[in-house]
Amino acid sequence: xxxxxxxxxxxxxxxxxxxxxxPYFIRYMGMEATSVLVALYAAILLVGLLRLSQSEAxxxxxxxxxxSGPSIALHAVILVVFLYHLWSWFKVMPKTMPMxxxxxxxxxxxxxxxxxxxxxxxxxxxxxxxxx
Amino acid sequence: xxxxxxxxxxxxxxxxxxxxxxxxxxxxxxxxxDDWSVLQGLQYIKDDLDSSLSFRWSCRMAICGSCGVMIxxxxxxxxxxFLRHYHPNKVRVGPLEHFPIERxxxxxxxxxxxxxxxxxxYIIPKEPRKxxxxxxxxxxxxxxxxxxxxxxxxxxxxxAACPQYGLDSKFTGPGILALLHRYNxxxxxxxxxxxxxxxxxxxxxxxxxxxxxxxxxxxxxVDPANAINQxxxxxxxxxxxxxxxxxxxxx
Amino acid sequence: xxxxxxxxxxSLFGAGGMLAAxxxxxxxxVTGIAVPAGILMSRDLLSYQRMTGFAHTWLGKIIILAVIxxxxxxxxxxxxxMLHDFGFHAGAGAKLVCFGLPFLCTIAAAYRVLxx
Numbered sequence: 001x002x003x004x005x006x007x008x009x010x011x012x013x014x015x016x017x018x019x020x021x022x023p024y025f026i027r028y029m030g031m032e033a034t035s036v037l038v039a040l041y042a043a044i045l046l047v048g049l050l051r052l053s054q055s056e057a058x059x060x061x062x063x064x065x066x067x068s069g070p071s072i073a074l075h076a077v078i079l080v081v082f083l084y085h086l087w088s089w090f091k092v093m094p095k096t097m098p099m100x101x102x103x104x105x106x107x108x109x110x111x112x113x114x115x116x117x118x119x120x121x122x123x124x125x126x127x128x129x130x131x132x
Numbered sequence: 133x134x135x136x137x138x139x140x141x142x143x144x145x146x147x148x149x150x151x152x153x154x155x156x157x158x159x160x161x162x163x164x165x166d167d168w169s170v171l172q173g174l175q176y177i178k179d180d181l182d183s184s185l186s187f188r189w190s191c192r193m194a195i196c197g198s199c200g201v202m203i204x205x206x207x208x209x210x211x212x213x214f215l216r217h218y219h220p221n222k223v224r225v226g227p228l229e230h231f232p233i234e235r236x237x238x239x240x241x242x243x244x245x246x247x248x249x250x251x252x253x254y255i256i257p258k259e260p261r262k263x264x265x266x267x268x269x270x271x272x273x274x275x276x277x278x279x280x281x282x283x284x285x286x287x288x289x290x291x292a293a294c295p296q297y298g299l300d301s302k303f304t305g306p307g308i309l310a311l312l313h314r315y316n317x318x319x320x321x322x323x324x325x326x327x328x329x330x331x332x333x334x335x336x337x338x339x340x341x342x343x344x345x346x347x348x349x350x351x352x353x354v355d356p357a358n359a360i361n362q363x364x365x366x367x368x369x370x371x372x373x374x375x376x377x378x379x380x381x382x383x
Numbered sequence: 384x385x386x387x388x389x390x391x392x393x394s395l396f397g398a399g400g401m402l403a404a405x406x407x408x409x410x411x412x413v414t415g416i417a418v419p420a421g422i423l424m425s426r427d428l429l430s431y432q433r434m435t436g437f438a439h440t441w442l443g444k445i446i447i448l449a450v451i452x453x454x455x456x457x458x459x460x461x462x463x464x465m466l467h468d469f470g471f472h473a474g475a476g477a478k479l480v481c482f483g484l485p486f487l488c489t490i491a492a493a494y495r496v497l498x499x
Binding site for chain 1: 147149150154155205206229232233234240273276277295298299342343344345347348355357358361362364365
Binding site: 015016019029032033034035036038039041042043044045046048049050052053056059060063066067071072074075076078079082083085086089090116119120123124125127128131132 | 399400401403404405406407408409410411412413414415416418419420423424428429430431434435438447450451454455457458459461462464465468469470488491492495496498499
């Protein structure tokens with residue numbers, strides 16, 4: 001028996017670039033990567049807060065930087081990423097919830113997703129209306 | 133419609149530790165008819181072309197969980213995947229990812245078995261029962277809470293799918309955590325606290341990053357991603373409330 | 384088994400992700416496109432006077448802090464996981480950067496917003 005055990009030499013495969021192996025993984029990494037632009041936007045706002053607490057001149061400098069073409073283009077990209085986040089957040093949400101039964105039938109994942117996306121879109125629109 | 137015989141090229145991973153330094157792919161020409169599964173292709177190779185090929189199989193009907201393989205890079209059951217879908221292209225068959233390769237298509241499953249035992253996969257009664265009390269009674273609603281998670285056939289396709297298990301095999305993994313949830317969610321069971329000792333740890337639910345590819349590949353619709361992630365909220369609440377209002381005697 | 388401390392950051396990640404979905408697009412549009420370019424909204428919306436006025440109210444302070452802090456912590460956990468997924472197993476070093484930075488930013492933001 002031990003002679004047979006000695007002949008074993010289990011081969012361990014590398015996990016290098018595992019995420020390139022399947023489109024599903026690439027989509028997953030893309031979804032996670034949206035967080036980088038969420039952080040960037042928060043950092044932009046943080047700088048604005050800093051400037052606001054320093055002086056009117058400092059704050060106006062921040063406002064002027066936002067008016068530049070590159071800044072507006074960047075925010076257009078950030079906007080697209082945030083919209084994708086909105087969609088993907090509620091796409092994943094059903095996985096994080098226990099089963100919900102309505103009239104004896106399990107609530108389908110799609111219902112949870114579409115409800116969530118609808119509520120989020122409505123809230124965003126309300127925010128826009130308040131600010132206009 | 134005539135069921136004509138065609139030929140497909142099967143590229144199968146070979147690895148014989150006593151003679152091969154590394155795994156390599158060997159190509160076989162396999163004649164088949166439309167009803168042939170990938171498993172039947174492998175059996176033809178072993179019976180007629182190359183008896184040295186090693187692979188696991190048993191029931192041929194997607195219930196024993198033995199024949200899991202990577203087919204063109206996707207974890208699938210060999211008995212439930214058909215050669216006709218790949219023909220006239222080649223089909224590449226390899227051992228399940230994220231497990232060490234023992235030999236050819238056979239992977240080392242000792243880690244999986246050890247973990248399976250470690251989660252106490254049996255009903256732990258809430259209190260000691262006497263025979264006179266009779267059987268447990270359970271409503272259809274109570275059954276629905278865990279029935280889906282009890283259909284796991286331990287085929288380990290979800291482990292081949294899970295990158296977190298691949299990156300760190302200390303992670304308990306999708307199938308076994310789904311089984312952990314299956315027992316915790318069973319109204320007959322009283323062992324939640326014991327099992328959540330594992331569940332509350334990084335090796336438990338917190339090792340999962342919700343990739344959810346496990347649920348995509350599961351041949352039985354167990355949805356292990358849901359089993360794991362629905363426990364994160366409960367684990368987090370327990371984390372914050374444990375000193376204020378501990379559940380049971382746990383600290 | 385050692386209990387994980389993941390719930391701490393995970394809760395912030397969840398709150399941040401939800402907030403980002405509910406108000407993120409609107410905020411990005413307003414602060415980054417509409418007001419700077421003068422589309423749909425008056426350029427005065429983000430003026431120094433209006434913003435300091437807003438930041439003087441408790442509701443204003445809470446909203447400013449919530450958006451900045453929760454968005455940062457949401458990103459922190461995801462970036463931490465991404466580092467691990469890309470193969471950087473720096474362990475304590477990764478934790479220091481991924482959670483230390485948002486922590487410092489949280490302190491800085493809280494201090495600044497209370498100053499106004």
